[in-house]
Amino acid sequence: MKKIYIIAVLMIVASIVILTSAADDMSTYATFADADNSGQKVKIAGQLSKDKEMVYDPQVDPNYFSFYMKDTEGVERKVVLLGSKPQDFELSEQLVLTGKAGGDEFIATEMLMKCPSKYKDEEVYIREEK
Amino acid sequence: MEPIQYIGEHLLPGQLGQFALFAGFTGSLLAAFAWFMAVQRRERPEAATWNKIGQWSFGIHSVGILSVIGVIFYLMINKYYEYQYVQAHVSDDLPMKYIFSAFWEGQEGSFLLWMFWHIVLGLILVFRPGRFTAPVMSMLSLVQVFIGSMILGVYIGLGDDPFKLGSNPLLLLRDTVQAPIFSNANxxxxxxxxxxxxxxxxxxxTIHPPTLFLGFASTTLPFCFAAAGLWLKDYQGWVKAVLPWALFSGAILGLGILMGGAWAYEALTFGGYWAWDPVENMSLVPWLILVAGVHANLIAKNTRHGIRSTYVYYALTFVMxxxxxxxxxxxxxxxxxxHAFTEMGLETQLLAFIVAFAAIAAIQLGLHYAxxxxxxxxxxxxxxxxxxxxxxxxxxxxxxxxxxSTSLPVYNKxxxxxxxxxxxxxxxxxxxxxNKYQIWIAVFISMFSGTAQFLRYREPNWAKHAGGFWKHSGISLAVALLLTLLASSWIKGYSWQYSVLMFAGLFTVASNLDYLVFFLRGNLKKAGSVVSHVGFGLMIVGILASGLNQRIISTNPFMMDGLIEGAEEDSxxxxxxxxxxxxxxxxxxxxxFVRDSIDNLTRTYEVNYKRHDDSGAVVEEFNLSPNILYNKDFSAIAAYNPATKRYLDKDIFTHIPALPKVEQDINYRREREDSLNYRPVALMPDLPTVFVDTVKLDDADTFLTRTYTLELQDVTRKPLHEDYSPQAGDLAIGATLAVRRSDDDSTYIVNPVVVLRGDFIYAYPHQINELNAKIRIPESIFESYFVQEENLNFENYTLKPGQEIAVEGFRLRLDGFQRDPVHPAYTPEDGDIAVGAKLYVQSATGDNTTLEPVFFIRGNRPFNIKDEWTTKGLSVRFASLDPQTESMQLMVARMPEAGRELxxxxxxxxxxxxxxxLEAKEFPGINYFWAGSLMMMIGLGLSMTDRMRQK
Known part of the structure; x- marks a missing residue:
C-alpha cells in the first residue's frame, strides 16, 4: 500500500491548499458600508423594510424591482434587484442579497428570501362563516 | 374549571395509532436486542430461540409502524382536522391524488417513509435468511429505534422544561397549539x-421522496453488512454478500437525486437542474462515497486488497x-x-443519531482492524x-x-x-x-475510469500486457481528441479547463466503448460498468454543453440601457x-403572447415562438404554454409553472416570473376598479362626441390635456362580450363605439355591455389597453330606457305580405311570416304557437335593416315581443294576426330624439x-446530461442483477 500512502498524503496536501484558497470564496455577511468601501461583489443579509415603498412596474422595466432593506447594522438603503419581484416577497423577513454598491443604491443580482411562515403556519385556520 | 366535553372529535383512531406507535417502537428495541443476543450466542443452542424472538419482534415492529402509517392515511383521507398533522397538511380542496404528497410533506411523515423502506428491506432479509441475517437485522433494528424515537413525542424528565423525545404525528391540534377556539366545545x-x-x-x-428515501434506506444495508462481517469475524465473506445491495443502493439513491434535479429543472423555476444547494449537496455526498465503496468492494472481492477501505466507505456513506x-x-x-425544513427541536436527537453510529462504526473497526x-x-x-x-x-x-463547504453554517454555529x-x-x-474544484475531480475520474478498464486485476505479467494497454489507450485518446475538436465548434465560450474536462469525458466514452467491443466482445450482461462509465462521460458532455451554452433568449433589445456596466448585470x-x-x-x-385561458385555478398562457435565420425567414414555429396556479380565493398566485420545448439536442425553457398586479390579486383588482374615476359622456347615434381629459403630471403643477372622440355606432340587445355568456331571461344592452385619442393614430372599436339578470345588474366594461382607458354603460340605462319605453305612443297599422307603409319618414314593408322565430327575448315553450314578422325598414336617409317582432299564443293568451332599430329609435310590435285575411296588426312607435341618447x-x-x-432560456445538450446520468444508474442496476446471478 506504500504508493497509495504517498498518493493519500498528496491529496491531503491538495486539500489543505484548496481549503486555504477557498477562504477567498468566503465572506462574512457584509453591510452596506462594506459594499461601498470594497466596491466588490458582496453578500448582505438584512431585514426588509416593509413600510417603505416597493416598486415593480414591468411596463417600465421588467428587470427592475426596488425596495428598502436594513442591514445588520441597522442602515437602511434602497436596493435594486435586476429581475422580477419574487412571489410572496411581502411575507419575507430575512433577505440575503448578492450584488454591488452602485451610488446611493445597492444593485443586487441575486436574492434569497426566508419566509418562516410559508411552510409552517401556527395559525389555526377557521372556516369562514357561511 | 371543568374540562370541556368536546363534540365531534374522532379519538379512537388516534389512540389506536399511538398504541401501534409504541408497540412498533418497542418491537424495534426488542428486535435489536434479540438479534444481538442471537449473534453473541451464535455457537450455543439458544441462538435459535433468540433468532425467533428477533423475527417476531421485527414482525411486531413492522405491523406497528405500518399501522401508524395506515392510521395517518385514514385520518388524512377523512380530513379529521382535530389532528395537528392532518390540519397542517390536508385541506378540503386537496385532490385525492396528492394525499401521499401531503403525508410526506411533513418531517414526521418523511421519517415514517424512511422507516417504511427499512421495514421492506428488512423483511426481504428475514424471508431470505443467510449467514449475515442476524447481525444485519440487529443493526437495522437499532437504526429503526433511532428513527422511531424521532416520532415518539414523549417527555422525559421532570420540572418545567422536560426533554421532548421526538415529534408525534398523532397529536391533537388542541394539545399542540393554544387558541381561543378550543374553548368552543364544537x-x-x-x-x-x-x-x-x-x-x-x-x-x-409523489415520486421523488419515496425514491430518495428508498435510496437513503438502502444505504443502511451496506453499512450493516460491513459491520456484520466484522462482528462475525468473517472478514471476507461479507465483501461478496454486500455487493448487490450496494449496487442497488447506488442505483436508487442516484435515481432519487436525479429526480430532484429533474423536478427543479422541469417544474420549479430554479432554471437549472443543479444549484449546489446544501440540501442537494448532502444527498450527493453519500452517493459519491457509496460509489467509492462499490469500487473498493470490487477490489476487495477480486484481490483481497482494500477490505478495510470498503468498510470505511460504507460506514461513512451511512454516517453521511x-x-x-x-x-x-x-x-x-x-x-x-x-429547501431545508424549519426547526422542530430535534437537533439533539439527530446529533445523537450521528454520534451513535459513527461511534459504533469506529469502535468496530478499532477492535477488528489488526x-x-x-x-x-x-x-x-x-x-x-x-x-x-x-x-x-x-x-x-x-x-x-x-x-x-456545505458545513460552513455548522462551523459558524x-x-x-x-x-x-x-x-x-x-x-x-x-x-x-x-465547480472550480469538482472540474478537476471529474477530469481525474474520467481518465481513470477509462484507462483502468484496460488493466487487469493482480497484473501477473505487465510486460506482456503493456503493449495492448498502450494501444487501446492510444486509440481512445485519439478518438477523444477528435471528438473534442468537433465539440469545440458546437460549444462556444470554452476556457482551457473546460476543454480538458470535455476531452476527459469523451475519453471515458471512447475507452469504455473500446473495452466493450474488444475485451467484453459485446457481452452486455457484463457491461454494467461500461454503461455506467459511458454514462458518466456523456453526463459531463451534457453539463458542459448546457452550462456553458445556456442562452437567455428573452433579453429585451430595447432595455439594454443598463444601470451599471458589466456583462454580469446584463445577464x-x-x-x-x-x-x-x-x-x-x-x-x-x-x-x-397569443392568448390566455382560465380553467378552475389554473391560468394558461399561450406563447408563440418563431425562430428565424440570419436573413429573417421563419425556420420554425411552435407554441409553449406556461401556466400559473391561483390560490383558493384568487388573491395571490400560488405557483408559476414553466413550459419546455424539447429537442434532441436542446431544450427551450420558458416561464412567467411576473404578471400585472391586477391579474395577481382579485382584491387589488376590485380595489382598482372601485378607484377608477368614471365620468359620463352622453352620445347621440352617429354623432362624434368630444371628451377632454386632464392629467396632472407628477413633477410640477402642469397638466396634460388629452382629447377623446367617441362615436356611437350601434346599440344592440344581442351584445357580444368575451366575458358575457347569455342566459335565458337576460335583458342585455350593448353598444358599439369608435374611440380615438388625440395623441394616438388608431381608432379603437369597443363593445361595453350591461346585463339585467333577475334582480342583478352586471356590467361588462371594455378596456382599451393601449389607452389605459375603460368604458362602461351605466346601470341607469335600464331606468331611463324603461321610462322611455312606457311613454312610447304606438300607432296601429294593418299589413299584408308585400304591402308597404310610410310612418314618420320610414318605409316599412312586410316581407312575410316566419314560423319558429328567433328573438333574444323569446324562449319557446311546448304548446306555443309563435310567428315572427319579417319587416324590411328603410329610413329617410336610405339606411335599411330587417326587424322581426314576434307574436305568440301561450295557454290561450296572446303575447308579443317588440323589435327595434335602436339607433333610429324605431320600435315595432306584432299585435295580432288574422289567419283568414293573412294580415297582421302592426304597432309602430318612434322614440323622441332625447330618448335615443345613450x-x-x-x-x-x-x-x-x-x-x-416572460423568461425564456435555451439549454443545449441537456439531454446528454439526462441520458448520461440515467445510464450511470442503469449500469449500476445491470451490475447488480449480474452479481445476484453469480450468487
Missing part, C-alpha cells in the same frame, strides 16, 4: 385544513446520510438553502486495483470537499457558541466555488415584457392588464 366543525403547499402539488412530489438528515432537518442551514487480512504484496502500478483505488480516494476527496460576536461567513458565489436582465398580440423580436426569435362612462386611469413578463 370547535372541530370550525376547523379548516392548511393544505399542501401548491408548489408541491405535482407528480414529482445521517449528517445530511441532520443538516436538512435541524434548521442549521437557515438562510443558505431554499485482524482484517491484507495481502502481503503491494498492488502493482500496472494493476487495475491500484488505479481503481486511487479513483475511490478521489471520489472520497470530492465528497469531503463538498461536505466541508459552533464558533458563535463560543464567541457570540462572531458574524459567520458564507460562500459568496456557491456555483463557481464548487441578470432576463425578463421580457410581452403585450398580448404584439410580437417582440429578440435575438433569433420572435415571441408573441350615456356611457369613461375612465382614463385604468391600468393595463394585457401583458406578461
Amino acid at each position: 370547535y372541530v366543525s370550525l376547523l379548516q385544513g392548511t393544505g399542501l403547499n401548491p408548489l408541491l402539488q405535482n407528480y414529482w412530489m 446520510i445521517l449528517y445530511s438528515t441532520f443538516l436538512t432537518r435541524s434548521g442549521v442551514l437557515g438562510d443558505t438553502s431554499v 485482524r482484517i487480512p491484507v495481502p502481503e504484496k503491494e498492488e502493482a502500478t500496472g494493476s487495475r486495483e491500484f488505479w481503481m483505488f486511487i479513483g475511490t480516494l478521489i471520489l472520497l476527496f470530492s465528497g469531503l470537499i463538498i461536505t466541508g 459552533i464558533r458563535q457558541f463560543f464567541d457570540p460576536a462572531y458574524l459567520g461567513s458564507v460562500i459568496t458565489d456557491p456555483i463557481p466555488h464548487y 441578470a436582465r432576463r425578463n421580457l415584457l410581452l403585450f398580448k398580440g404584439v410580437p417582440m423580436k429578440v435575438k433569433d426569435y420572435t415571441i408573441t 350615456s356611457v362612462e369613461l375612465a382614463t386611469n385604468s391600468l393595463r392588464s394585457d401583458y406578461i413578463v
Whole structure:
C-alpha cells in the first residue's frame, strides 16, 4: 500500500491548499458600508423594510424591482434587484442579497428570501362563516 | 374549571395509532436486542430461540409502524382536522391524488417513509435468511429505534422544561397549539385544513421522496453488512454478500437525486437542474462515497486488497446520510438553502443519531482492524486495483470537499457558541466555488475510469500486457481528441479547463466503448460498468454543453440601457415584457403572447415562438404554454409553472416570473376598479362626441390635456362580450363605439355591455389597453330606457305580405311570416304557437335593416315581443294576426330624439392588464446530461442483477 500512502498524503496536501484558497470564496455577511468601501461583489443579509415603498412596474422595466432593506447594522438603503419581484416577497423577513454598491443604491443580482411562515403556519385556520 | 366535553372529535383512531406507535417502537428495541443476543450466542443452542424472538419482534415492529402509517392515511383521507398533522397538511380542496404528497410533506411523515423502506428491506432479509441475517437485522433494528424515537413525542424528565423525545404525528391540534377556539366545545366543525403547499402539488412530489428515501434506506444495508462481517469475524465473506445491495443502493439513491434535479429543472423555476444547494449537496455526498465503496468492494472481492477501505466507505456513506438528515432537518442551514425544513427541536436527537453510529462504526473497526487480512504484496502500478483505488480516494476527496463547504453554517454555529460576536461567513458565489474544484475531480475520474478498464486485476505479467494497454489507450485518446475538436465548434465560450474536462469525458466514452467491443466482445450482461462509465462521460458532455451554452433568449433589445456596466448585470436582465398580440423580436426569435385561458385555478398562457435565420425567414414555429396556479380565493398566485420545448439536442425553457398586479390579486383588482374615476359622456347615434381629459403630471403643477372622440355606432340587445355568456331571461344592452385619442393614430372599436339578470345588474366594461382607458354603460340605462319605453305612443297599422307603409319618414314593408322565430327575448315553450314578422325598414336617409317582432299564443293568451332599430329609435310590435285575411296588426312607435341618447362612462386611469413578463432560456445538450446520468444508474442496476446471478 506504500504508493497509495504517498498518493493519500498528496491529496491531503491538495486539500489543505484548496481549503486555504477557498477562504477567498468566503465572506462574512457584509453591510452596506462594506459594499461601498470594497466596491466588490458582496453578500448582505438584512431585514426588509416593509413600510417603505416597493416598486415593480414591468411596463417600465421588467428587470427592475426596488425596495428598502436594513442591514445588520441597522442602515437602511434602497436596493435594486435586476429581475422580477419574487412571489410572496411581502411575507419575507430575512433577505440575503448578492450584488454591488452602485451610488446611493445597492444593485443586487441575486436574492434569497426566508419566509418562516410559508411552510409552517401556527395559525389555526377557521372556516369562514357561511 | 371543568374540562370541556368536546363534540365531534374522532379519538379512537388516534389512540389506536399511538398504541401501534409504541408497540412498533418497542418491537424495534426488542428486535435489536434479540438479534444481538442471537449473534453473541451464535455457537450455543439458544441462538435459535433468540433468532425467533428477533423475527417476531421485527414482525411486531413492522405491523406497528405500518399501522401508524395506515392510521395517518385514514385520518388524512377523512380530513379529521382535530389532528395537528392532518390540519397542517390536508385541506378540503386537496385532490385525492396528492394525499401521499401531503403525508410526506411533513418531517414526521418523511421519517415514517424512511422507516417504511427499512421495514421492506428488512423483511426481504428475514424471508431470505443467510449467514449475515442476524447481525444485519440487529443493526437495522437499532437504526429503526433511532428513527422511531424521532416520532415518539414523549417527555422525559421532570420540572418545567422536560426533554421532548421526538415529534408525534398523532397529536391533537388542541394539545399542540393554544387558541381561543378550543374553548368552543364544537370547535372541530370550525376547523379548516392548511393544505399542501401548491408548489408541491405535482407528480414529482409523489415520486421523488419515496425514491430518495428508498435510496437513503438502502444505504443502511451496506453499512450493516460491513459491520456484520466484522462482528462475525468473517472478514471476507461479507465483501461478496454486500455487493448487490450496494449496487442497488447506488442505483436508487442516484435515481432519487436525479429526480430532484429533474423536478427543479422541469417544474420549479430554479432554471437549472443543479444549484449546489446544501440540501442537494448532502444527498450527493453519500452517493459519491457509496460509489467509492462499490469500487473498493470490487477490489476487495477480486484481490483481497482494500477490505478495510470498503468498510470505511460504507460506514461513512451511512454516517453521511445521517449528517445530511441532520443538516436538512435541524434548521442549521437557515438562510443558505431554499429547501431545508424549519426547526422542530430535534437537533439533539439527530446529533445523537450521528454520534451513535459513527461511534459504533469506529469502535468496530478499532477492535477488528489488526485482524482484517491484507495481502502481503503491494498492488502493482500496472494493476487495475491500484488505479481503481486511487479513483475511490478521489471520489472520497470530492465528497469531503463538498461536505466541508456545505458545513460552513455548522462551523459558524459552533464558533458563535463560543464567541457570540462572531458574524459567520458564507460562500459568496456557491456555483463557481464548487465547480472550480469538482472540474478537476471529474477530469481525474474520467481518465481513470477509462484507462483502468484496460488493466487487469493482480497484473501477473505487465510486460506482456503493456503493449495492448498502450494501444487501446492510444486509440481512445485519439478518438477523444477528435471528438473534442468537433465539440469545440458546437460549444462556444470554452476556457482551457473546460476543454480538458470535455476531452476527459469523451475519453471515458471512447475507452469504455473500446473495452466493450474488444475485451467484453459485446457481452452486455457484463457491461454494467461500461454503461455506467459511458454514462458518466456523456453526463459531463451534457453539463458542459448546457452550462456553458445556456442562452437567455428573452433579453429585451430595447432595455439594454443598463444601470451599471458589466456583462454580469446584463445577464441578470432576463425578463421580457410581452403585450398580448404584439410580437417582440429578440435575438433569433420572435415571441408573441397569443392568448390566455382560465380553467378552475389554473391560468394558461399561450406563447408563440418563431425562430428565424440570419436573413429573417421563419425556420420554425411552435407554441409553449406556461401556466400559473391561483390560490383558493384568487388573491395571490400560488405557483408559476414553466413550459419546455424539447429537442434532441436542446431544450427551450420558458416561464412567467411576473404578471400585472391586477391579474395577481382579485382584491387589488376590485380595489382598482372601485378607484377608477368614471365620468359620463352622453352620445347621440352617429354623432362624434368630444371628451377632454386632464392629467396632472407628477413633477410640477402642469397638466396634460388629452382629447377623446367617441362615436356611437350601434346599440344592440344581442351584445357580444368575451366575458358575457347569455342566459335565458337576460335583458342585455350593448353598444358599439369608435374611440380615438388625440395623441394616438388608431381608432379603437369597443363593445361595453350591461346585463339585467333577475334582480342583478352586471356590467361588462371594455378596456382599451393601449389607452389605459375603460368604458362602461351605466346601470341607469335600464331606468331611463324603461321610462322611455312606457311613454312610447304606438300607432296601429294593418299589413299584408308585400304591402308597404310610410310612418314618420320610414318605409316599412312586410316581407312575410316566419314560423319558429328567433328573438333574444323569446324562449319557446311546448304548446306555443309563435310567428315572427319579417319587416324590411328603410329610413329617410336610405339606411335599411330587417326587424322581426314576434307574436305568440301561450295557454290561450296572446303575447308579443317588440323589435327595434335602436339607433333610429324605431320600435315595432306584432299585435295580432288574422289567419283568414293573412294580415297582421302592426304597432309602430318612434322614440323622441332625447330618448335615443345613450350615456356611457369613461375612465382614463385604468391600468393595463394585457401583458406578461416572460423568461425564456435555451439549454443545449441537456439531454446528454439526462441520458448520461440515467445510464450511470442503469449500469449500476445491470451490475447488480449480474452479481445476484453469480450468487
